[in-house]
Amino acid sequence: MMIRMRRTLVLSSLLAAAAWGQSANPPFPVTQGKVYKFERVADGIYYATGGPGSNNVVIVNDQDVFLVDDGTTPAAARALLADIKLLTPKPVRQVVNTHFHYDHTAGNQVFGPEVQIIGHPFARTAIMTFDILHREPYMTSQGNRVPALIDSLTKQIVAEKDAAKKADLQKKLVSAQGELRDLKEIKPTPPNVTYDNRLTIEKGSREIQLLFLGRGHTGGDTFVYLPKEKIICTGDEEEGARVAYMGDAYFDEWVATLDRLKQLDFNLVLPGHGVPFRDKAVITAFQSYLKDLVAKGTALKKQGVRADEAAKKIDMTSHAKDFPAITGPGAEPRGMRRLYAWLDETGRK
Numbered sequence: 161m162m163i164r165m166r167r168t169l170v171l172s173s174l175l176a177a178a179a180w181g182q183s184a185n186p187p188f189p190v191t192q193g194k195v196y197k198f199e200r201v202a203d204g205i206y207y208a209t210g211g212p213g214s215n216n217v218v219i220v221n222d223q224d225v226f227l228v229d230d231g232t233t234p235a236a237a238r239a240l241l242a243d244i245k246l247l248t249p250k251p252v253r254q255v256v257n258t259h260f261h262y263d264h265t266a267g268n269q270v271f272g273p274e275v276q277i278i279g280h281p282f283a284r285t286a287i288m289t290f291d292i293l294h295r296e297p298y299m300t301s302q303g304n305r306v307p308a309l310i311d312s313l314t315k316q317i318v319a320e321k322d323a324a325k326k327a328d329l330q331k332k333l334v335s336a337q338g339e340l341r342d343l344k345e346i347k348p349t350p351p352n353v354t355y356d357n358r359l360t361i362e363k364g365s366r367e368i369q370l371l372f373l374g375r376g377h378t379g380g381d382t383f384v385y386l387p388k389e390k391i392i393c394t395g396d397e398e399e400g401a402r403v404a405y406m407g408d409a410y411f412d413e414w415v416a417t418l419d420r421l422k423q424l425d426f427n428l429v430l431p432g433h434g435v436p437f438r439d440k441a442v443i444t445a446f447q448s449y450l451k452d453l454v455a456k457g458t459a460l461k462k463q464g465v466r467a468d469e470a471a472k473k474i475d476m477t478s479h480a481k482d483f484p485a486i487t488g489p490g491a492e493p494r495g496m497r498r499l500y501a502w503l504d505e506t507g508r509k
Contacts (some may be wrong), residue, residue: 193243195236199436202389204366206247207430211236212339213263214432217384217393222364224253228384228393229432230267232302233342237267239452254361256370257351258395258432259378261299262288263332268349279351280360280372282380287350296407296494302343309336366399373421376414377404385424390427400442402434403449403483406495411454411502415447445482452476453491457499459507471496 188199191206196216198206204220213232218225225248231237241252257265258281265287268277286425292298313333320326359370369385377396384393396404398418422440430436451474460470471493480486 167282169431191246193239193246195239196241196243198247201428201430202386205386205391207436208243211240213266214396215430215434215443216240217430218247219363219366219368220248220250221366223318224250224363226361226368227252227255228430229264229395230255230270232263233266234270234345235342237270239320240267241270253283256382256384256391257283258384258397259283259381259394260290260292260348261378261408261465262348263291264395265349266346268351269347276353277349277351278353278370278382280380280382281354281356283382284350284354284377286378286380287348292348293346297405300494302380306336306340306343311338318427334492344374362371370407374413374417375410376417377406378408379410380404381417382420385426387425389428391428392421392424393430393432394421395432396445397421398429399431400429400434400437402431403485403492404433404446406453406492407498409495409498409502410498411450412506415450418443418447425447440483443480449476449479449483449504452479453499458503461500461503467497468493468498471502 179460183233194209197210208216214229217228254276260283317329357372361368371383381397458472474491475489
């Protein structure tokens with residue numbers, strides 16, 4: 161039994177290490193909160209996962225805490241702040257929004273005037289003017305999904321005769337109703353500090369650089385770069401083995417932005433979704449996906465195939481080795497609609 165357990169532990173450690181791209185190194189130390197798990201990736205720097213929506217980065221400095229993104233709902237942000245107290249009693253004094261999407265910014269409203277919320281001017285404008293709770297990605301991911309889930313569960317409970325199954329459905333319904341209450345609390349709150357291309361923040365011995373390297377995932381994405389620690393926080397510009405949402409993309413500029421990203425000196429990437437990685441070849445793989453998507457999407461559009469039908473037909477399976485979620489033809493419809501619109505905007509034939 162002891163030998164079998166030892167082998168299991170060794171195998172688990174190797175798999176975890178491989179996921180980080182550090183085949184011979186142990187996984188990072190973990191602090192588990194009520195909601196969020198914090199992996200200490202460097203001194204005072206924690207990668208936070210486990211909450212709804214985006215992953216976050218917590219940077220504990222000499223006097224205060226710097227936070228990268230703040231959650232899908234105000235409730236998620238409050239849970240993150242409560243769990244951060246397991247790491248430090250220091251207050252959060254600065255938050256950066258890597259971009260305007262709700263799952264990275266809906267926690268903004270929980271912070272008082274003593275907290276700087278920093279973002280690119282495009283992110284501020286988008287939150288102020290885009291009516292982000294009545295557009296994508298919110299509508300499909302939350303606005304329509306959660307009410308539909310509640311309606312479906314309610315009907316299933318009425319029809320279910322098995323007591324145990326009915327009780328399980330009731331639990332799911334209560335959870336979905338709580339999720340809806342959390343979503344209804346959101347009041348889109350923009351950054352109160354903006355920068356154009358670069359902002360360097362000095363926190364004692366720590367240097368934090370906020371970088372706009374060009375349009376890509378949206379029109380105003382921020383990279384958070386820690387040059388001393390050689391760590392880059394990419395938001396949704398780069399998600400490792402996940403294909404990022406493309407509903408607000410600038411496709412050719414995205415490829416160029418990632419080229420500029422690769423010129424920075426870093427050895428650890430902390431993405432807004434997915435898992436961290438070290439190898440810049442992972443970024444190159446996503447650039448290859450983007451280029452192929454544009455080429456194949458352009459061909460389908462020339463053939464007169466509508467965007468939603470193209471999303472079903474497009475064959476990206478040659479990239480499955482880099483993106484395991486690809487199991488057959490197809491791409492996310494919102495991204496394909498955006499690709500068609502972008503092709504029209506840029507006058508590409």
